Amino acid sequence: MRTPVPPEGTRVLIVEDDDTIGRHLEAALRGHGYRTTWCRTGVNALAEARATPQDVVLLDLGLPDVDGIDVARTLRAELPGLLIVILTARSDEIDVIAGLDAGADDYLVKPFTLTVLLARLRAHLRRHPPDATRPEGPVRVGDLTVDTSARRCLLAGLEVALRPKEFELLAVLARNAGTAVSRETLMAQVWDENWFGPTKTLDVTLASLRRRLGEAADASPHSLALPQITTLRGHGYRLESLPPTTSPRPFDDPPQ
Numbered sequence: 398m399r400t401p402v403p404p405e406g407t408r409v410l411i412v413e414d415d416d417t418i419g420r421h422l423e424a425a426l427r428g429h430g431y432r433t434t435w436c437r438t439g440v441n442a443l444a445e446a447r448a449t450p451q452d453v454v455l456l457d458l459g460l461p462d463v464d465g466i467d468v469a470r471t472l473r474a475e476l477p478g479l480l481i482v483i484l485t486a487r488s489d490e491i492d493v494i495a496g497l498d499a500g501a502d503d504y505l506v507k508p509f510t511l512t513v514l515l516a517r518l519r520a521h522l523r524r525h526p527p528d529a530t531r532p533e534g535p536v537r538v539g540d541l542t543v544d545t546s547a548r549r550c551l552l553a554g555l556e557v558a559l560r561p562k563e564f565e566l567l568a569v570l571a572r573n574a575g576t577a578v579s580r581e582t583l584m585a586q587v588w589d590e591n592w593f594g595p596t597k598t599l600d601v602t603l604a605s606l607r608r609r610l611g612e613a614a615d616a617s618p619h620s621l622a623l624p625q626i627t628t629l630r631g632h633g634y635r636l637e638s639l640p641p642t643t644s645p646r647p648f649d650d651p652p653q
């Protein structure tokens with residue numbers, strides 16, 4: 398009998414710090430038609446899940462930075478439609494219970510066979526097809542549209558030319574519009590998941606992003622609903638929609 402394939406484009410986020418297991422999972426899932434992203438830390442996994450809609454998260458509990466249980470709890474709170482499957486070397490009943498209580502839908506105790514994992518995924522996806530839960534299409538914040546699949550940024554319908562890092566930075570902020578995004582998340586998401594060090598490049602890119610958006614807004618003959626990128630000192634940034642304005646200082650911080 399032919400093995401059923403997963404729904405087209407089902408996205409699986411693999412959260413696993415063990416290279417051998419991560420590589421194995423990625424190769425196997427791709428071989429079965431899934432689209433995969435692999436993160437080795439909990440912080441990067443949260444950033445990835447917030448930036449790119451996922452259907453399934455395969456979550457290792459023993460991560461190098463944060464506890465997988467906390468990752469499960471955060472993912473469940475922020476993304477109620479996400480399917481969370483815990484992969485754990487801890488066979489203790491208490492860990493399984495904590496994982497399920499934190500919001501996981503299912504769990505597998507390592508070592509598990511790939512056949513069983515794939516069958517569990519198919520069973521879950523039959524009941525909860527990805528298209529029902531995954532937001533699609535461009536993100537709109539006020540008159541700003543960010544279309545990651547087409548890699549386009551539009552302001553009131555007019556294209557704004559952005560450099561690659563400026564676009565990626567804006568895309569992460571737009572997907573999280575209205576909520577604070579930490580500098581660490583932005584660095585991990587836009588630059589390098591193994592990044593650590595100074596974050597001046599983030600400030601430079603953000604300043605030039607603001608400038609380009611501001612210039613595009615100034616060039617518009619219309620009054621625009623301009624999103625604003627607010628600096629949250631000591632934390633990060635927040636993109637938020639403002640009512641239509643003819644203010645000559647779009648995208649700037651409000652006076653402190």
Ligand code: CA
Pocket residue numbers: 413414415457458459460
């Ligand atoms: Ca681990």
